[in-house]
Amino acid sequence: MMNLFDVVPEGLFHLLTGSNRKIYAEALLLLYEHSQRERFGIRYEVMRDLLQELLETQQETGMVISADEDEPVGAGREDQLTLEDVSRAQANALLRRLERAKWIDVETRSQFEAYIVLPHYASRLIAVFQELCEARTVEYQRFAFVTYQLLTGEEAKMRPCFAVMEAAQVTRQFRHELIGLYNNMKHHMETVVQKTSIREVLDHHFETYKSQIVDKSYHRLKTSDHVARYRFQILHTVQKWLLDRGLLQEAAMDGVKSELYETVEQAEYAVKEALFFIEETFVGLEEIFYQIDVRHNQYLRSSYDRARYLSQQHEGLDRRLTRLLELLGQQKQDAEYSLFAINQVRGWSEQSLLPPRRRRMAHQPETHVTVPIPAHVMEELRQRNVEKMRKAITRKKVDDYVMTRLGDRKRMELIELAPSSAEEFLMLGYVYLYGSDGGSRFSLDRQGKRQTVSVGRYRFHNHDIVRKERGG
CATH class of the missing domain: 1.10.225 (NK-Lysin)
Structure with a gap:
């Protein structure tokens, strides 16, 4: 196995540790989003304009962008640059720093047009960052269904070694998602006990935990029947593979033929390891589900206890004095600071009283005016009705x-x-x-x-x- 920094440049993560780390993180996610649309490279000018718009938006929200020592923007000419020129220069400097840190590669193609390309390690790392930022819905039944299909479908008959390895990879992803759900519940449990008001506890429970964990992961895991439906069939199929020497030999030969392994012994050992891993995972699902249920109940108990404690907390004189002393200790001790403030309190006046209610006046309808119809109009209407009747x-x-x-x-x-x-x-x-x-x-x-x-x-x-x- 290769060393991590044989693949990833050493200074790759320096940009995510400085004062502008949030800006660089947003820029990387924006780069990844457009790289999925423009799969063969993003035009340099287009990306610079998008980053300029991002920087201007961040500045409008109050975020301060610190100047980098190695990228001075308009040094000595601050009074001569407009806000648009400054943001454009910052966007160019940001792209240059990303290129020096090896997050992006800049290629010059036909007609001297520059294109931005993400290296393979940068693309995979940013994909993980985006996955962490998104509260995605996990379909756990998909993993069991795909594993069963790989082990029993046509692929297992035509390319048995490949099918077993793919089934093990899907099972590994399934196990990873379950362990991630377990650890994520622990994180939310530690977060909710640090809330200082009932409103914060309820907001975290309903807007964060329920929407991100219960609705998108835990509820689907408990209500889906695909995992239980295919579990025993998967275990039966794995046992059939392990006990059938002919199937193992066929899978090992396929692994050598596909150039996945050099010898039959290596291929057979890898196939067995993959089958043992699938068996271990699906045999231990009950324990994993039980631990997830325990963690979920621990979170519910923690949030309930925290809300009950905050609701019963007495805001008496001692508590108020303690909070006042804590706030005073956090204030800067300077000459202009004072413990007391004088406020002007106005006394009673006529303007502070509610005016007396007045009785509503009786409704006065408008005078009805009768307009007489001339005799010739009446005669014309009569003749018209007679003709109509005729x-x-x-x-x-x-x-x-x-x-x-x-x-x-x-x-x-x-x-x-x-x-x-x-x-x-x-x-x-x-x-x-x-x-x-x-x-x-x-x-x-x-x-x-x-x-x-x-x-x-x-x-x-x-x-x-x-x-x-x-x-x-």
Whole structure:
């Protein structure tokens, strides 16, 4: 195994220990975010503008950016530089320091354009930093499912050595996530006991612990059934591999053939070690789950005890004097400091009294004005309504229309009422309607075989119109 500093430059972490460490951390995360979009390099000018915007935003929030001794910005020309020039110079200096510390590489490509590329170690380290900063949701059932698929799927038949090694790697990640959850609970337990007010305890419990630990990790671990569903199947498959000499030999030969190992003995030993690790992990899941439950209950007990203690804490005279002395001890002892302050207190005045309530005045509606309608307007409206009534089609008009056409006959065909205009076609529709509801002096006798009649541009079904007998 290689030494760490054979891979990572020695001065790599110096930037994260100085006064501007928060700025450099934000810059690295910004670089990593854009490196995922521009996978083959970020243009130098684009990254400089983004860092300039980052620096200006940080300065607006009140963060002070200390000047680096090896990167003086506008030395001797502070009065001649604008704020934009200063932030641009700081962005350039930041990129130069990142390049000297080996966090980034700057490549000059065609047309003399500079591109920023993250070395492999920097990319992996910043990915870990980003993962630590994000409260991500962990799907624990995925690890068990993938492990089972690798050990029993097609990959295990075609490339058994690779499948076993990948299954061990997924199991290692699964175990790492469980141990990380256990340790994270311990961290939150130590944090909550340091809170000094009930509000801080409740805020930490509901906004931090519940949202980051319970909702995104612990609840999913307790409610998911995939781990338990595949656990015994994984253990059965591992035992089958370990007891079958042929499978071990086949996996060892595949490891040599794939050039993962030099000899069959090395490959077989690695395969066995991977299988033993998978077996050990899934056999010990019950103990890990139990310890996580214990840690969760310890946190709940700690937060409850801390909240109860703070709620019962008596803020008496002794406690107030102690707090006052603590605050005085933290103050700077200078000549202008005084233990007492004189405040002006105003006495009673008319302005300090609440004015008397007044009774609400009764509502006064506006005067209703009646505007008379002229006689000619009234006459015009009357004539319009009369004309409208005259044109209206009523049952009596339809009965008179049909009886006139029927004459003395008892029956006639509907074709005799063939329309020649839109008004007559509309009247034909009312004949259909009133001849079928039984309330008119005639009825519509529908023929057994439907006959469609076309007269001009009108089409209708021909039926018989029958006169009703009186009293029928």
